[in-house]
Amino acid sequence: MYHFDYHVELIALGFVFRGAWLTLEISIASLALGVCVGLPLGIARTHRSRVLGAFFDIYIEVFRNVPVLVQIVWFYYVLPIVLGVNLGAVTASILALGLNTSAFLAEVFRGGILGIPNGQHEASASLGFGTVQTMTYVIVPQMLRKMLAPLLNQFIVLIKESALVSYIGVLDIMHRGDMISTQFARPLEAYTAVAAAYWAICFITSRSAHWVEELFAIPE
Amino acid sequence: MRSRNSTLVLADPSPAEPKVPAEITIHLRDIRKRFGTQTILAGIDLTVGKGEVCALIGPSGSGKTTLLRCINLLTPIDHGRIEVAGSTLCHVEEGREVVRMKGRNLSRHRSEIGFVFQHFNLFPHLSALSNVTLPLRKIRGVPRRDAEAQAMELLSWVGLADKARSYPGNLSGGQKQRVAIVRALAMKPRVMLFDEVTSALDPERVGEVLDVVRRLARNGMTMLIVTHEMQFAREVASRIIFMEHGQIVEEGHPDQVMRNPANPRTRAFLRLASS
Numbered sequence: 001m002y003h004f005d006y007h008v009e010l011i012a013l014g015f016v017f018r019g020a021w022l023t024l025e026i027s028i029a030s031l032a033l034g035v036c037v038g039l040p041l042g043i044a045r046t047h048r049s050r051v052l053g054a055f056f057d058i059y060i061e062v063f064r065n066v067p068v069l070v071q072i073v074w075f076y077y078v079l080p081i082v083l084g085v086n087l088g089a090v091t092a093s094i095l096a097l098g099l100n101t102s103a104f105l106a107e108v109f110r111g112g113i114l115g116i117p118n119g120q121h122e123a124s125a126s127l128g129f130g131t132v133q134t135m136t137y138v139i140v141p142q143m144l145r146k147m148l149a150p151l152l153n154q155f156i157v158l159i160k161e162s163a164l165v166s167y168i169g170v171l172d173i174m175h176r177g178d179m180i181s182t183q184f185a186r187p188l189e190a191y192t193a194v195a196a197a198y199w200a201i202c203f204i205t206s207r208s209a210h211w212v213e214e215l216f217a218i219p220e
Numbered sequence: 221m222r223s224r225n226s227t228l229v230l231a232d233p234s235p236a237e238p239k240v241p242a243e244i245t246i247h248l249r250d251i252r253k254r255f256g257t258q259t260i261l262a263g264i265d266l267t268v269g270k271g272e273v274c275a276l277i278g279p280s281g282s283g284k285t286t287l288l289r290c291i292n293l294l295t296p297i298d299h300g301r302i303e304v305a306g307s308t309l310c311h312v313e314e315g316r317e318v319v320r321m322k323g324r325n326l327s328r329h330r331s332e333i334g335f336v337f338q339h340f341n342l343f344p345h346l347s348a349l350s351n352v353t354l355p356l357r358k359i360r361g362v363p364r365r366d367a368e369a370q371a372m373e374l375l376s377w378v379g380l381a382d383k384a385r386s387y388p389g390n391l392s393g394g395q396k397q398r399v400a401i402v403r404a405l406a407m408k409p410r411v412m413l414f415d416e417v418t419s420a421l422d423p424e425r426v427g428e429v430l431d432v433v434r435r436l437a438r439n440g441m442t443m444l445i446v447t448h449e450m451q452f453a454r455e456v457a458s459r460i461i462f463m464e465h466g467q468i469v470e471e472g473h474p475d476q477v478m479r480n481p482a483n484p485r486t487r488a489f490l491r492l493a494s495s
């Protein structure tokens with residue numbers, strides 16, 4: 001019989017949770033990058049420009065159809081060769097996860113923008129807003145509030161996917177679990193602690209998501 | 221450039237004597253529009269003088285909404301010429317575009333044409349107050365405090381001071397439409413275009429909105445009003461324009477058009493509308 005060592009479990013939990021901040025940092029930064037890149041992509045995709053459209057299709061299809069782990073490795077090992085600059089493991093992780101997220105969010109945003117009634121564009125135009133102002137003050141703020149649920153959902157996906165960055169040596173929750181497991185030769189305690197850490201973060205996030213949504217909801 | 225009728229809204233002067241339009245605010249010449257093979261506007265000529273209140277009536281599908289939307293280029297025309305306050309917004313001859321205003325220029329002119337929609341089209345993510353101040357601040361560059369003061373003044377004028385912080389989703393139809401009117405009014409437009417602004421309202425809410433339009437008329441606001449409220453049209457308008465099949469069939473003083481229409485089609489329409 002395997003004897004569950006509570007002492008090791010406590011050590012593991014303590015050690016692993018100290019990676020929580022890094023995991024969150026990477027997830028938050030990736031989400032921010034994803035929104036910043038995904039928003040203009042999504043807006044651009046609502047305009048029917050063939051050239052731009054084809055370019056975005058390629059961008060989105062590439063990020064969608066290549067495993068996230070491969071993308072992370074690619075940004076970490078290959079980009080330095082191509083560009084001649086060394087990216088730190090954390091930076092490479094954020095770039096890979098963030099751009100990957102942007103490809104996903106571009107579609108979400110595009111759908112959200114197309115879902116705003118035409119009357120909003122017309123009212124805005126009739127008041128004298130130009131296209132850019134209409135987007136900035138009228139369409140995008142409404143769209144973002146309506147897309148808050150998928151956005152927060154994507155954040156939770158990111159927290160979980162970020163475990164992959166342990167592969168390139170980032171000292172996140174997962175990587176710390178690996179270390180404990182090796183050091184004590186106790187995988188059960190180590191990975192239980194890892195699971196507990198991810199569960200706790202994601203659980204709290206998804207529970208507060210509801211509250212955040214309500215805070216930003218458009219009053220009906 | 222002429223001076224803008226800027227402080228017209230708040231003072232309630234005694235009813236003005238019949239106006240003789242000295243200046244032309246809207247001038248439309250031979251406006252034509254088709255959607256696909258269907259002709260919606262078949263050559264509309266219309267002049268609205270400064271301070272005039274024109275009521276546009278006619279059966280459903282006659283092209284009233286389309287005409288209104290053409291004036292501020294929400295709908296592009298196929299032919300004709302649109303002049304507002306002396307500026308040509310659009311001029312198309314035989315498929316050749318002589319002028320078609322775009323970009324900043326168009327936006328600037330649109331901001332001087334108040335448009336009120338049948339379905340309000342308020343910005344749902346902004347409070348009533350912010351719906352009014354946003355265009356003031358971002359288009360006119362009015363500082364926030366001043367914009368809010370102006371907006372509050374206008375909201376009180378339509379009896380909605382206590383609803384300034386409410387969101388459109390929490391307002392009744394009549395309240396929403398009054399906010400929409402104020403939002404357009406705050407830009408100090410040269411002309412207001414109303415497209416059946418009461419037809420999406422509960423019957424008991426119609427009066428409060430018509431009342432606002434009535435007071436605007438009394439204050440000398442230039443208006444082109446599409447409406448199905450015949451009694452209201454007769455009371456408020458200085459001219460009635462009857463449209464059918466994309467053409468102006470008859471126009472004239474309300475008493476003449478309503479009581480004694482020259483055209484048999486006008487007569488038929490009015491009989492139907494009053495029954």
Ligand SMILES: Nc1ncnc2c1ncn2[C@@H]1O[C@H](COP(=O)(O)OP(=O)(O)OP(=O)(O)O)[C@@H](O)[C@H]1O
Nearest residue numbers: 255256260278279280281282283284285286287416
């Ligand atoms: N965007 C469009 N595409 C195609 N047809 C249109 C479009 N907009 C309006 N129409 C058609 O143009 C005709 C005139 O419409 P319009 O809305 O101007 O009439 P209206 O006089 O305002 O009618 P109502 O009193 O019902 O509001 C209608 O037959 C309508 O179906």
Ligand SMILES: [Mg+2]
Nearest residue numbers: 284285286416
């Ligand atoms: Mg209509």
